[in-house]
Amino acid sequence: MPAPLNPFKAALARGERQIGCWAAFADAYATELLATAGFDWLVIDGEHAPNDLPTITRQLQALHGYDSHAVVRLPMGEAWAIKQVLDAGAQTLLIPLVESAEEAATLVRAMRYPPDGIRGSGAALARASGFSSIPDYTKTANDQMCLLVQVETVAGLDALDDILTVEGVDGVFIGPSDLAADMGYLGAKSDAPVQDAIRDALGRIAASGKPAGCLSMDHDQARQYVDWGAQFIAVGIDVLMLAQTARATAARWRDG
Ligand SMILES: O=C(O)C(=O)C[C@H](O)[C@@H](O)CO
Numbered sequence: 678m679p680a681p682l683n684p685f686k687a688a689l690a691r692g693e694r695q696i697g698c699w700a701a702f703a704d705a706y707a708t709e710l711l712a713t714a715g716f717d718w719l720v721i722d723g724e725h726a727p728n729d730l731p732t733i734t735r736q737l738q739a740l741h742g743y744d745s746h747a748v749v750r751l752p753m754g755e756a757w758a759i760k761q762v763l764d765a766g767a768q769t770l771l772i773p774l775v776e777s778a779e780e781a782a783t784l785v786r787a788m789r790y791p792p793d794g795i796r797g798s799g800a801a802l803a804r805a806s807g808f809s810s811i812p813d814y815t816k817t818a819n820d821q822m823c824l825l826v827q828v829e830t831v832a833g834l835d836a837l838d839d840i841l842t843v844e845g846v847d848g849v850f851i852g853p854s855d856l857a858a859d860m861g862y863l864g865a866k867s868d869a870p871v872q873d874a875i876r877d878a879l880g881r882i883a884a885s886g887k888p889a890g891c892l893s894m895d896h897d898q899a900r901q902y903v904d905w906g907a908q909f910i911a912v913g914i915d916v917l918m919l920a921q922t923a924r925a926t927a928a929r930w931r932d933g
Pocket residue numbers: 699725827829851852853854855856892914
């Protein structure tokens with residue numbers, strides 16, 4: 678029996694639009710709830726949400742059997758951390774702050790077993806192999822790995838065309854907030870120079886044939902990103918959705 682198919686990777690390869698949402702509660706119960714909403718992908722965020730390996734693992738377990746695909750974002754692309762979340766069952770990773778083709782190629786190798794990469798082959802005891810109930814896991818897992826790299830600095834944009842040539846990079850996500858900050862527009866990702874840079878980057882990624890990704894909770898802006906070439910687009914962040922609704926409800930009753 679081979680490793681489970683990665684439906685998100687397959688959908689991207691078919692050119693299908695994938696609508697996503699950030700899962701930032703660091704909690705399996707909340708992430709399972711989100712999986713009932715109908716998003717194609719959910720980011721289990723280990724960069725800016727208080728997640729660690731056990732909370733990420735519990736969220737992967739909670740998403741099992743749902744159609745929303747888990748995209749695990751690590752704080753940084755370290756090979757040891759990649760190995761741990763892959764063994765926990767993640768198939769798709771989103772790695773922040775990639776600034777060169779060399780970095781991207783190193784990430785590809787960290788996600789693959791030899792001879793294609795350096796992933797440690799101890800999955801026999803891990804959730805990824807169904808605790809050894811998937812006999813061909815290690816022989817077939819490489820093909821189901823999906824690497825999304827985040828380009829979100831001026832240096833990253835300068836290296837974008839090179840990054841796009843790296844085999845094994847399955848998609849490139851433009852991070853609007855970090856890009857704005859790096860361009861000197863901290864907190865102003867909608868300012869014209871940042872939007873121009875995002876437009877250029879999404880266009881270049883789409884033209885290369887690789888899927889482009891982006892994030893906006895502003896629905897008009899998200900639509901704009903799709904028009905500019907984004908194929909996988911995150912349109913919500915769960916903590917902010919709850920915060921906004923809670924604040925609006927309280928204000929309505931306090932002020933009315
Ligand atoms: O730079 C960005 O934008 C991102 O990388 C996404 C953010 O980190 C997201 O968590 C919300 O701001």
